[in-house]
Amino acid sequence: MGRAFEYRKARKMKRWAGMAKAFTKVTREINIAIKEGGADPDYNPRLRLAIANAKAVNMPKANVDAAIKRATDKDAANFDEVTFEGYAPHGVAVFVDATTDNNNRTVANIRHVFSKYGGNLGVNGSVDYMFERKGQFRVKQEKFKGDLEEIELELIDAGLESVEREEDEIVFYTAFEDFGSFQNELENRKIPVDNAELVRIPTHTKTLSDTEAEAVIKLIDMLEEDDDVANVFHTMDETE
The missing domain is CATH 1.10.10.200 (Integrase, N-terminal zinc-binding domain)
Incomplete structure (x- = not known):
């Protein structure tokens, strides 16, 4: 395997x-x-x-x-959405989505992880062009009712771009700008979404050896351990 x-x-x-x-x-x-x-x-x-x-x-x-x-509460902490871009070892592009109530803390933590694990934190725009932003909606197959092929055709008008089956889930993808309208369409159809979010799909990927991949995975794992980090996207090939 x-x-x-x-x-x-x-x-x-x-x-x-x-x-x-x-x-x-x-x-x-x-x-x-x-x-x-x-x-x-x-x-x-x-x-x-x-x-x-x-x-x-x-x-x-x-x-x-x-x-x-x-x-x-009027005294509640305000969280902002921030992004970071850079490279993991072996030229793998990395895009980080984060939410923070202390930007200085988050910047310092992200920079530390990139530096410690052989990566380089870049500037905004340095790797963004390597990803397409998509809406992703995950539905448990056991909760999905109806004929998928028929519903798939009907959902195209709401912005559906593609559908994938992943083990026990059906995953719908839309363009970034259609995320809200597609969410409304699924709600109207009473299709129970297990998780929905905006993701970044790499336009091309890089194949690595096992040893090289381990170094990249270590950096990604350490980024994901940070409470401020919401998602980490990368260009390492995962298909082999």
């Missing part, structure tokens, strides 16, 4: 791994959503999405309610 298979398996197991990390990410999503569009999910699609993502990681309703209450 090889290194790439084991890497993909490990990455899947790590998705939202660790309850504390998952809850921190969702709590910050809720905070940002409320700051942008208010605390009523009926009128704030981003908040509805954050609450749905909270359910997907089994965050108790009491925790969700508490996160909403804290975010509406």
